[in-house]
Amino acid sequence: MAAADPTVRSMAASVAASTRWAHEQDRTKTAKAGQRGMRARFAREIDPDGVLAPADLAKRVDAAVRAHMTRIAMKSRAARAARRLAAA
Template sequence: MTPAQRTMRASLAAHTRWAVEPDREKALQPARDGLLARFERQVDPDGVLPPAERARRAESARKAFYRSMQLKSSRARAARRGASGTA
């Protein structure tokens, strides 16, 4: 299977799943909880911070993570523009 075919297959599976899901919010809650726990472990691996401080730091770690993804995406788009010769 080519990479494009794998992408199409994955997209088909995702659309099929979400077409029958009655409550997306509830279905995605475990993923959101897991991601938050990841950032909390990152900023407080020993679990010694007060909950409010841990949450504040985890939110900053989450924002930093998404900003780094934005930067990588921006650089990739710029590289593609440069490679294609268009601005």
């Protein structure tokens, strides 16, 4: 059942994530695997043909990760500002 309300969807996702992490035996290992997966995805997007030198690819992936995290931070900041405005 998909909830149409974004707040309900967000809450359901939070419950699911918290439940998953509550059952994880080795949180660090799992988190590192996720980080490796994210970096691999960026590497495939940046160099789909595998022609870049490993050092160059690593620098580009680092930049892509920074851009991704900055986008997330910007969205978070905008959401907090919107909530403050709605509460005022």
